[in-house]
Amino acid sequence: MTPAARVAAAIELLAAVEAEPRRPADAIANDYFRARRFIGASDRRAVAERAWGVIRQRLRLDWWLARAGAPAATPRLLVGAHLLLAEGWDLEGLERGAFPGGRFAAAPLAPEERRVLARLAGQALRHPEMPEPVALNIPGWLLPRFRARFGADLPAAAAALEQPAPLDLRVNLLRASRAEAAAALAAEGVETVPTPYSPWGLRVTGRRPVTGTRAFREGLVEIQDEGSQIVALLADARPGLRVCDYCAGAGGKTLAMAAAMGNKGRIVACDVSAPRLAGAVRRLRRGGVDNAERHLLVPGDRWAKRRAGQFDRVLVDAPCTGTGTWRRNPDARIRTRPEDLAELVRRQREILAAAAELVRPGGRLIYATCSVLPEEDEGQMQAFMAARGDFAPIAPRALWPRVAGEAAPFPGACGEDAPWLLLAPHRHGTDGFFVAVLERRPP
Numbered sequence: 001m002t003p004a005a006r007v008a009a010a011i012e013l014l015a016a017v018e019a020e021p022r023r024p025a026d027a028i029a030n031d032y033f034r035a036r037r038f039i040g041a042s043d044r045r046a047v048a049e050r051a052w053g054v055i056r057q058r059l060r061l062d063w064w065l066a067r068a069g070a071p072a073a074t075p076r077l078l079v080g081a082h083l084l085l086a087e088g089w090d091l092e093g094l095e096r097g098a099f100p101g102g103r104f105a106a107a108p109l110a111p112e113e114r115r116v117l118a119r120l121a122g123q124a125l126r127h128p129e130m131p132e133p134v135a136l137n138i139p140g141w142l143l144p145r146f147r148a149r150f151g152a153d154l155p156a157a158a159a160a161l162e163q164p165a166p167l168d169l170r171v172n173l174l175r176a177s178r179a180e181a182a183a184a185l186a187a188e189g190v191e192t193v194p195t196p197y198s199p200w201g202l203r204v205t206g207r208r209p210v211t212g213t214r215a216f217r218e219g220l221v222e223i224q225d226e227g228s229q230i231v232a233l234l235a236d237a238r239p240g241l242r243v244c245d246y247c248a249g250a251g252g253k254t255l256a257m258a259a260a261m262g263n264k265g266r267i268v269a270c271d272v273s274a275p276r277l278a279g280a281v282r283r284l285r286r287g288g289v290d291n292a293e294r295h296l297l298v299p300g301d302r303w304a305k306r307r308a309g310q311f312d313r314v315l316v317d318a319p320c321t322g323t324g325t326w327r328r329n330p331d332a333r334i335r336t337r338p339e340d341l342a343e344l345v346r347r348q349r350e351i352l353a354a355a356a357e358l359v360r361p362g363g364r365l366i367y368a369t370c371s372v373l374p375e376e377d378e379g380q381m382q383a384f385m386a387a388r389g390d391f392a393p394i395a396p397r398a399l400w401p402r403v404a405g406e407a408a409p410f411p412g413a414c415g416e417d418a419p420w421l422l423l424a425p426h427r428h429g430t431d432g433f434f435v436a437v438l439e440r441r442p443p
């Protein structure tokens with residue numbers, strides 16, 4: 001593709017994302033590229049990176065465009081503004097190289113577009129007059145919650161959340177040790193380093209794609225953020241236990257827990273979404289997991305009633321705003337609305353109440369979100385414990401040496417005996433996660 005064709009494709013992709021505001025942008029991008037198989041891998045990466053750059057900087061680009069008098073932030077203006085403010089293009093280069101017109105390029109700038117973009121030429125993306133939410137790149141309605149969470153660390157936390165995330169892998173101990181997996185990947189040109197906290201993790205240092213390697217195809221590694229690995233570690237799923245992964249999705253944490261169990265005992269992956277659960281089948285097979293079953297939860301589920309009080313571990317990896325994953329899903333930053341948060345908080349409460357019934361006395365309920373918002377995290381735990389005096393938290397620090405090994409550093413920050421763990425990109429290099437482990441007291 002020519003540079004101008006890449007710009008045109010980024011504009012087209014952004015328009016597709018704008019057209020479906022309730023669908024995740026990565027799903028839209030997958031469809032976009034699937035319908036255009038002629039776009040090769042490096043062009044695809046360049047187009048997606050530019051579109052993602054725009055989405056990541058959307059609040060600031062909107063601010064600049066409004067200041068320059070644009071009546072609307074169209075995909076053409078957004079990409080033009082990104083090229084000028086974030087990618088260092090000048091106006092002349094923009095007109096000749098990005099909007100030249102012709103068959104595979106964006107149409108020339110209209111006079112009004114040119115007038116707006118000319119005002120941005122030579123400017124930097126950040127400006128001292130930006131209001132605080134724009135300067136920090138956090139929507140205004142979420143800012144008080146972020147401040148409550150991070151306090152004086154807010155600028156560092158916000159800055160870390162707008163960086164692209166690293167690519168983390170979890171070594172599948174059913175197939176290989178961490179050293180063996182690292183060697184297998186290196187033999188195929190994929191360099192990695194051990195993750196700092198998770199004893200199962202490898203962080204890819206280069207840019208070689210992993211999913212095409214034999215190591216991946218043969219199930220030696222799975223793609224999984226170190227934060228997710230830490231959640232699965234803290235579930236402390238041991239060989240022989242009965243484990244329920246209540247919000248299993250496509251089984252990311254089911255796989256990790258099954259490996260920790262050495263395939264011994266029983267693990268049930270539940271979810272209300274049949275397509276998501278179906279996505280787990282191939283991954284479980286590739287990972288060599290044979291102690292897992294899947295269960296689709298339906299309203300008034302008798303399965304759950306029959307299994308009340310039977311599980312040693314129940315993990316609730318709850319649906320949430322995903323405010324901890326903005327590095328990977330930058331569209332969530334601009335798409336999540338206050339009413340979404342209210343609905344998620346309500347759903348989390350219901351899920352917790354239902355999942356708690358499955359835990360045997362002496363067993364554990366593990367609650368996790370990839371959100372950093374207090375009402376989805378400790379707020380949810382406080383409400384749950386007020387209603388359920390038979391559950392009490394175990395400090396993650398106390399569990400850590402057992403689940404991760406004496407040598408693994410604890411991803412602290414909340415205090416040594418804090419009743420829950422909060423992971424954050426600026427402190428741990430992981431996505432933002434909240435994890436609480438609650439033990440059900442015997443009657």
Ligand SMILES: C[S@@+](CC[C@H](N)C(=O)[O-])C[C@H]1O[C@@H](n2cnc3c(N)ncnc32)[C@H](O)[C@@H]1O
Nearest residue numbers: 246247248249251252253271272273317318319
């Ligand atoms: C954060 S995702 C889970 C990700 C998954 N555990 C993993 O590690 O890949 C939350 C999941 O909760 C599921 N979910 C939503 N409402 C639910 C409910 N009422 N009961 C159980 N699962 C639910 C969603 O379908 C979604 O797959």
